[in-house]
Amino acid sequence: MAQLKLKGVYKRYDNAERSFFRKAAQNDFAVKNLSFACEDGEFVGILGPSGCGKTTTLRMVAGLEEITAGDIYIGETRINDLLPKDRNIGLAFEDYALYPPLTVYENLAFNMRAQKKSDAEVKKAIDYVAPLLKVEDLLGMKPPALSGGQKQRVNIARAIVRRPGLLLLDEPLSHLDGKMRQQLRHEIKRMHHEIKCTTIIVTHDQMEAMSLADRIVIMKDGDLQQMGAPIEVYDNPVNAFVAGFIGEPPMNLLSSVIVRGDGGWLFTFPDSDLRVEVPQRYHDVVSDGMRVTLGVRPVDVMVANIRQRAARLLSRSTKIWETRGESA
Amino acid sequence: MRVGDSLLNMTTSEEVWYDRGQPVQLEFKAEKTHLFEPESGNRILK
Numbered sequence: 001m002a003q004l005k006l007k008g009v010y011k012r013y014d015n016a017e018r019s020f021f022r023k024a025a026q027n028d029f030a031v032k033n034l035s036f037a038c039e040d041g042e043f044v045g046i047l048g049p050s051g052c053g054k055t056t057t058l059r060m061v062a063g064l065e066e067i068t069a070g071d072i073y074i075g076e077t078r079i080n081d082l083l084p085k086d087r088n089i090g091l092a093f094e095d096y097a098l099y100p101p102l103t104v105y106e107n108l109a110f111n112m113r114a115q116k117k118s119d120a121e122v123k124k125a126i127d128y129v130a131p132l133l134k135v136e137d138l139l140g141m142k143p144p145a146l147s148g149g150q151k152q153r154v155n156i157a158r159a160i161v162r163r164p165g166l167l168l169l170d171e172p173l174s175h176l177d178g179k180m181r182q183q184l185r186h187e188i189k190r191m192h193h194e195i196k197c198t199t200i201i202v203t204h205d206q207m208e209a210m211s212l213a214d215r216i217v218i219m220k221d222g223d224l225q226q227m228g229a230p231i232e233v234y235d236n237p238v239n240a241f242v243a244g245f246i247g248e249p250p251m252n253l254l255s256s257v258i259v260r261g262d263g264g265w266l267f268t269f270p271d272s273d274l275r276v277e278v279p280q281r282y283h284d285v286v287s288d289g290m291r292v293t294l295g296v297r298p299v300d301v302m303v304a305n306i307r308q309r310a311a312r313l314l315s316r317s318t319k320i321w322e323t324r325g326e327s328a
Numbered sequence: 329m330r331v332g333d334s335l336l337n338m339t340t341s342e343e344v345w346y347d348r349g350q351p352v353q354l355e356f357k358a359e360k361t362h363l364f365e366p367e368s369g370n371r372i373l374k
Binding site: 236237238239240241243249251252253254255269270271272274276277279280281282285291292293294295296297298299300301302303 | 329330331332333334335336337338339340344346352353354355356357358359360361362363364365366368369370371372373
């Protein structure tokens, strides 16, 4: 196990790389002043839209990208200048990158053999890891004979067979169909519970991140937006981007002007006669004419036909607003 | 539902149908509403 710490990490691609990484070219920095820590044994998900810097972050941790500025630590060791092979990291990318001519067993053994481990040590490690990823029946097969899900199981098994301090998973489920994704998600969760290896998963799939990770890091345009437990981020987004990004269907974000009505503060909406009472907890921070963005999740909006259900709603809540059909 | 230029999505626990122009009532869960600054997008008050 290992603690991972990023302190003020920046990544800027040079001109040649910028032409390849288009997003970086637009924003200059692919990652900006990124700081966060993963505790020993923690499972952290890095989540964000394409081009937000999440894979670049993972590659810097792995040593596959140079860091423009800042520091990365594993435990107390600053690893900026360590070669990837010296970082004690296991990697599994979305492309399986298995060696086709080798059996699954030989694929799993490959890196350990390169480290001059004995046959007995290799066998012991594979005997431990193969059941965890349910690849024990595949050990004699070669990758071309495997399904996508089986290849990814082998890929992850290969990443953990050396018992790394840190496991990095980059979109490991993105090539799999829905049912297989769900199944392998459970396997990864179970595997992590078993080996308790500090793990980071990069994904654009919020369901994946929220179901697997103890905490999630939300990134946008190279910036960290929020880090927290999935439910914390869902319930208390720090900004409108996170509010709109997390949750399916996404949170409603409505432009509103606050006015002082006869009965208290009200949200009003441009070109609409909808009026919504401002909750009490905001009364100390609102003012007449204040422009805000009001966020409310679809599950937290209730609607009823006035004629049929008004009595029921009125008996249930004091927060009732009348609106009219399409124009609200 | 359209609110000015924006669409307001909601989830219903049962299958319901409304006619265009039909009066309805809305309820927002007060403790589940969030306020953000329009320019920065930052949350106003936790």
